[in-house]
Amino acid sequence: MNKMSNSNNLLEIRDLVVKFKTEEGIVNAVNGVNYSVPEGCSIGVVGESGCGKTVSAYSITRLLPKNATFSGQILYKERNGKVTDTLALPAEGKEIRRLRGRDISMIFQEPMSSLSPVHTINNQLSEAMILFQNMSKQEARERSIELLDLVGIPNPSRRVDEYPFQFSGGMRQRVMIAMALARNPRLLIADEPTTALDVTLQAQVLKLIQNMQNEFNLSMILITHDLGVVAHMVDYIYIMYLGRVVERGKVVDIFDNPLHPYTKGLLNSIPKLKGKRGERVSSIPGTVPSTYVVPVGCGFAARCPYAKEQCFKELPDRVLVEDEHEVSCFLFNGGEVKEDAANA
Numbered sequence: 001m002n003k004m005s006n007s008n009n010l011l012e013i014r015d016l017v018v019k020f021k022t023e024e025g026i027v028n029a030v031n032g033v034n035y036s037v038p039e040g041c042s043i044g045v046v047g048e049s050g051c052g053k054t055v056s057a058y059s060i061t062r063l064l065p066k067n068a069t070f071s072g073q074i075l076y077k078e079r080n081g082k083v084t085d086t087l088a089l090p091a092e093g094k095e096i097r098r099l100r101g102r103d104i105s106m107i108f109q110e111p112m113s114s115l116s117p118v119h120t121i122n123n124q125l126s127e128a129m130i131l132f133q134n135m136s137k138q139e140a141r142e143r144s145i146e147l148l149d150l151v152g153i154p155n156p157s158r159r160v161d162e163y164p165f166q167f168s169g170g171m172r173q174r175v176m177i178a179m180a181l182a183r184n185p186r187l188l189i190a191d192e193p194t195t196a197l198d199v200t201l202q203a204q205v206l207k208l209i210q211n212m213q214n215e216f217n218l219s220m221i222l223i224t225h226d227l228g229v230v231a232h233m234v235d236y237i238y239i240m241y242l243g244r245v246v247e248r249g250k251v252v253d254i255f256d257n258p259l260h261p262y263t264k265g266l267l268n269s270i271p272k273l274k275g276k277r278g279e280r281v282s283s284i285p286g287t288v289p290s291t292y293v294v295p296v297g298c299g300f301a302a303r304c305p306y307a308k309e310q311c312f313k314e315l316p317d318r319v320l321v322e323d324e325h326e327v328s329c330f331l332f333n334g335g336e337v338k339e340d341a342a343n344a
């Protein structure tokens with residue numbers, strides 16, 4: 001097994017496949033995903049609901065339910081340079097718990113799912129610092145207050161002794177960001193961190209995450225179904241469809257030169273501020289196929305205006321079209337951009 005990782009990458013997911021056994025049959029959640037996070041960089045993972053964004057991310061720290069089976073490699077470069085395949089670690093062992101405790105932090109969509117209702121904010125923030133950073137209770141409490149202040153909670157020295165239910169939704173989201181930072185992580189995974197918030201709060205929380213990322217020099221995976229959200233937040237974008245990555249590239253290339261018909265559809269569905277009044281946002285016709293069947297060929301073929309017979313039968317290879325810009329689509333097969341595809 002090749003465990004050499006590209007030395008610039010903090011994390012590299014290779015050929016990740018995740019399936020769930022259910023009473024109705026096997027759910028093919030992730031069908032061979034590849035993505036990497038260069039050190040100090042941030043990536044956005046974008047795609048419609050159900051395409052496997054969360055399941056891929058949860059695989060990194062092995063937060064998968066018991067009915068999951070998986071294969072592939074998730075190579076994480078540790079602080080000492082050693083590369084660990086987190087998929088190969090025992091699910092509840094010391095090593096993966098250590099990575100969760102001090103290397104890889106997650107911010108979830110719904111803060112109450114990761115905040116305990118019966119412990120004070122101080123207890124929850126301090127726990128990882130006492131456990132993994134050898135802090136005394138008093139030191140951890142002081143740092144907790146500092147962190148609450150940093151994420152914009154007023155009166156932090158009083159509020160640190162309150163319980164999550166005493167905080168509003170937006171404030172809880174801030175507490176969760178503070179909790180992620182308390183672990184002094186190297187990689188932050190933010191899974192739809194603002195979907196549950198109203199629009200003004202969304203902008204504030206995204207700004208906060210961005211500031212924290214710069215201040216702590218974190219690498220980040222930002223998961224969202226909204227391309228508009230990632231535009232100003234990340235260095236690279238990965239577009240997922242039906243459990244696979246269909247296109248990846250630098251943000252500017254994805255926006256200025258989208259290649260995959262699905263990416264173009266996503267871009268067209270971003271509401272344009274300057275659009276004419278009453279103009280409808282175009283959405284991509286058709287529905288996402290069932291995850292009970294592994295797609296033969298390109299998963300997007302059934303919805304693709306350019307699909308030909310081959311697209312339903314074979315899986316297109318990844319093709320490097322320009323620097324760091326790859327697509328899996330037969331329109332670009334052979335590495336040459338066909339005129340009709342480039343202008344489509």
Ligand SMILES: Nc1ncnc2c1ncn2[C@@H]1O[C@H](COP(=O)(O)OP(=O)(O)OP(=O)(O)O)[C@@H](O)[C@H]1O
Nearest residue numbers: 020027029048049050051052053054055065225291
């Ligand atoms: N525990 C589970 N058991 C069975 N199927 C599951 C389980 N968890 C996820 N799935 C299925 O796996 C697929 C991928 O789910 P995932 O949560 O990764 O999607 P997503 O891209 O994060 O979507 P969303 O944007 O709605 O969060 C979906 O079809 C989902 O129903």
Ligand SMILES: [Mg+2]
Nearest residue numbers: 053054055191
């Ligand atoms: Mg999700």
